[in-house]
Amino acid sequence: MIEYDEFGPEKILQVYDPLTKMRGVVVIDNTALGPGKGGIRMVPDITTEEVARLARAMTWKCSLAGLPFGGAKSGIMADPKKMSQEEKKQIVKAFSKALKPLVPNQYIAAPDMNMAEEEMRWFAEENGDPKACTGKPADIGGIPHELGSTGFGVFHATKIAVEHLGLDLNHISVAIEGFGNVGMFTAKFLAEHDAKIVAVSDSKGCIYNEDGLDIEKLIKIKKETQAIKNYKPGKVLENGKLFGLEVDVLIPGARPDVITSENFHKVKAKIIVEAANIPMRPEIEEQFHKKHILVVPDFVANAGGVISSYVEYIGGTPDDMFKMVEEKIKKNTKLVLERAEKDEISPRTAAVEIAKEKVKEAMIKRI
Secondary structure (H helix, E strand, O other): OOOOOOOOOOEEEEEEEOOOOEEEEEEEEEOOOOOEEOOEEEOOOOOHHHHHHHHHHHHHHHHHHOOOOEEEEEEEOOOHHHOOHHHHHHHHHHHHHHOOOOOOOOEEEOEOOOOOHHHHHHHHHHHOOHHHEOOOOHHHOOOOHHHOHHHHHHHHHHHHHHHHOOOOHHHOEEEEEOOOHHHHHHHHHHHHOOOEEEEEEEOOEEEEOOOOOOHHHHHHHHHHHOOHHHOOOOEEEOHHHHHHOOOOEEEEOOOOOOOOOOOHHHOOOOEEEOOOOOOOOHHHHHHHHHOOOEEEOHHHHOOHHHHHHHHHHOOOOHHHHHHHHHHHHHHHHHHHHHHHHHHOOOHHHHHHHHHHHHHHHHHHHHO
């Protein structure tokens, strides 16, 4: 069920193409600060409610990051593992064509789950406007998300959270759920700064080694075999076991709602950094806050992707992107954690308060 409030959503569009059997949805949550910005995810079980929740997260993310974008999100209901590259191309093009009346004045697309720079090429080509989306290949003026902007931001958010609790990045253990673009780069940047990654999962399993994983070797095995469980030495665990491991930092970095009322009590981490969008409901985060487990909210930690999108949108370079991601993520994570501590509220409550203030001000000016 979609929840409507004083901020939105402003527009929900469901689309279908009989020729390609493409089914999709776009939710434009709030455009007070600018056109709605948000990625396209392609998964078979996407729902309009999930897209709406993700669009709201984008409203807060863009606001907190100080970007001239509103919040939006879209989804294509399809399983890319069950189609050819050409079939996928036709579906993405059909989706782009259906969204043409909204793009880019009301909605600007970007990569998300199972959508990368080549898909953004198709989307932009079909739309006929290079500003239709970001995360495009470099040869058409893009800054591909494959450079690791989101993971780079999650790394910096993690570093700030660790320092906030008086811990040392060189002496912490980390478990990361998900080893796609975000999880892989988060692991890479953390490992380069001597954090010990002891567990990582992907859709085919979880690999665990309490002495730490060699992340460069793990990336190589993932690329060669498509499954991190083939890494040695280590124990192969069921994916759900990752959330209950004895680690300092837990980073959910894949699907929504992976930490639930059924498994949240198993979490032993001191810090949870939400690399994925909406990996748990706000009420679960409140439970962690009561247990003195620090949660860095998704739209604070994983804003690197949309910051990269903005740099691309204004014609910046990859170097500009890395510089802006580092500056904004560090500043905003500190701001949120310090306000939460000062006001004795959860980090999400603090972050939403800050984001809401900016959006409300913009909405009033628009009247």
